[in-house]
Amino acid sequence: MRDTSAAIIVIGNEILSGKVTDTNAAFLCRELRGLGVTLKRILVIPDELPAIAAAVRDYHRQFDIVFTSGGVGPTHDDITMEGIAQGLGRKIVRDPWLEEKVREYSPGTINEARLKMAEVPEGSELVFGNDLTFPAVKLLNIYILPGIPELFRNKFLAFKSRFAVDPFHMRIVYTRSIESSIAECLNKTLAAFPDLLLGSYPKLNDPEYRVRVTLESKDREYLDRAFAHLMAQLPQSAVVRTE
């Protein structure tokens, strides 16, 4: 089975200037991994139409699913909808369902800034999920999500089940050897199990271990054999513990 690939485009000057630390991408990394979707890119770009249009056009073609985060509010710098529309050669239209909701939820007089929140690229669908007051907007394979972390999470969690494919299985080996001492063992295991996803993560100043080695595969049995192969290579004294 071919992997399902995904990319995230985070839109916002506030991230790039260090005023706000993005947490949406890290959240989505973990969620997608749990669902078995392979995340291939995280891209953070400024609130600039050409950058948004180019990123969306490229990733829409390259990956199965694209998520955007940010730039969908009522203010001058919220230009994600327009950028996506440009990238895919669409017009911006006012969605009747969203317009009604915006009017319903607007305290006092409605203004242009509020109505901007009902504007979407032509051909967009609304994605409803459990307990969502406002749906997410989807155009082709692009899910358009707000940047505010609580809203980003709520929307994603409301419809995440549609992405569930085939999760990865993982084993972990913690070693007290430094990375360059075990590199040859890792290379041998990878040569014998070329489809294994093998990661090695040094930790400085940890009293317990020096390197965390992760082995991953969607095939449980293949993973178990690769794990046994690696354990047979490593000197017993090198292994702190396994998971």
Add this chain to the structure above:
Amino acid sequence: MRDTSAAIIVIGNEILSGKVTDTNAAFLCRELRGLGVTLKRILVIPDELPAIAAAVRDYHRQFDIVFTSGGVGPTHDDITMEGIAQGLGRKIVRDPWLEEKVREYSPGTINEARLKMAEVPEGSELVFGNDLTFPAVKLLNIYILPGIPELFRNKFLAFKSRFAVDPFHMRIVYTRSIESSIAECLNKTLAAFPDLLLGSYPKLNDPEYRVRVTLESKDREYLDRAFAHLMAQLPQSAVVRTE
């Protein structure tokens, strides 16, 4: 004066799969902002040669400074040097100075995995700084930094002074109005001060304020006039405090 632009390429499957949360990009965002360098892209890509080569080739041309994070250790998945070499059409060579250091610091017998850490794209320079045992590697406008956060920071801090250009000045307004109520005031200020960098960041469930509005410019006097313009637009009751 033209802005100095920068981009960061973070290389590592461990980030995309959610096993490790990257902190190097956020660190660099804040540092570059303090130096007056405009960060234009953060890109996270897997440990794959074509992805590294393409990203480095593009960003090397598009931006003044490029930083890479990760993929420079001794293991099978450390292919950043090779990816950069491919992207810029260079060969990989062993740097004599690095080789001597690697041999000096290697406990016991030297092996191929350790010597890999002396390999760089042809034409690279070594960048020394205060207190660096190992220098950073630089090829043209590309600074090649390790992914381990302590090492990434130490190397960057050792030579950051070379990037100091012209810092941004910032004012902040905290409002108790919701974003859509103040959007028109923001738009008017931006129309009057088109070079202002204006950000508006809603916060949910905060007892103190609902939106933090940031105004930024490298021109102190322009910033002060824009700030006064915005304050004159906003209803007095909307403003919690300013910074």
